[in-house]
Amino acid sequence: MSSDPRIRKELKECGPDNGSGVFAVPVGDDIHDLRGEILGSEDTPFQGGIFNIEIKVPVQYPFEPPKMRFITKIWHPNISSQTGAICLDILKDQWSPALTIKTALLSLQALLCAAEPTDPQDAVVAEMYIKNRVEYDRKAKEWTDTYANPSVNSGKIQRVVEMGFEKEKAVKALEENEWDEEKAVNALLGM
The missing domain is CATH 1.10.8 (Helicase, Ruva Protein; domain 3)
Incomplete structure (x- = not known):
């Protein structure tokens, strides 16, 4: 059974004007190749930033999670500052077919507000987050202003x-x- 009808339905729910601060749209005609966007939340170093996410939806979706990575450079313990790879349990072993592309994007937005430095994707950033939070916040804001x-x-x-x-x-x-x-x-x- 094709996942295409479900993906089309989900894309309607997370269109650009859905009011949630996240959205996803197809790249060209392929609904398995998406671009997501997350708005940085207020009162975080990411405030005012617009972060682009590459989303690859596997053929086995929703039984396998979408593969996501940040295209926009970001300074965050759970996101690689080099590749944009993301360390988030629901994109790996905690994925459930009940989740959607929109809930995954909302989870990424929440991750920007509540980092998990003890389970990092980027050890250098995590160390700064733990040892010098003021410097971490300054650098995260600088990267947001520069790249997002x-x-x-x-x-x-x-x-x-x-x-x-x-x-x-x-x-x-x-x-x-x-x-x-x-x-x-x-x-x-x-x-």
């Missing part, structure tokens, strides 16, 4: 690029200089 809310720093990036620097180098210099344009340009010029 490009409008915040896009003007700075654009101005540095217009000076003749490659975009990747401009972003790196800005990040390393706490988004101070003058310091970033001086670093790029070797001053």
Whole structure:
């Protein structure tokens, strides 16, 4: 029996205007290849961020969980800062056919509010979370502003690029200089 009718029904429930702060849509015509979006919750370092999620729905769905990973870079103990891989039990051994794509996305949104640093995906981030929460919050907010809310720093990036620097180098210099344009340009010029 095909899972396609169920996936189509679930996609109607988690469309862009469903009011939940999460949604999923097909990439092209393949309903097994989805893009999800999670809005960062208020009073967290992720507030104001829009996080894109790659969702691959297996043929055996709902008897197997969807495979999800963050496309948007994020600083979180349960999400790899390098690959976007997620450590969340319902996406692995605690999946149930009663769960949906929307409930999985809502669980990811909840994970952003309540990290599990003792069961990390990214040990470096988890160590910072446990040993220096202030620094963790600062870096998570910086990554949110940089990668999940490009409008915040896009003007700075654009101005540095217009000076003749490659975009990747401009972003790196800005990040390393706490988004101070003058310091970033001086670093790029070797001053």
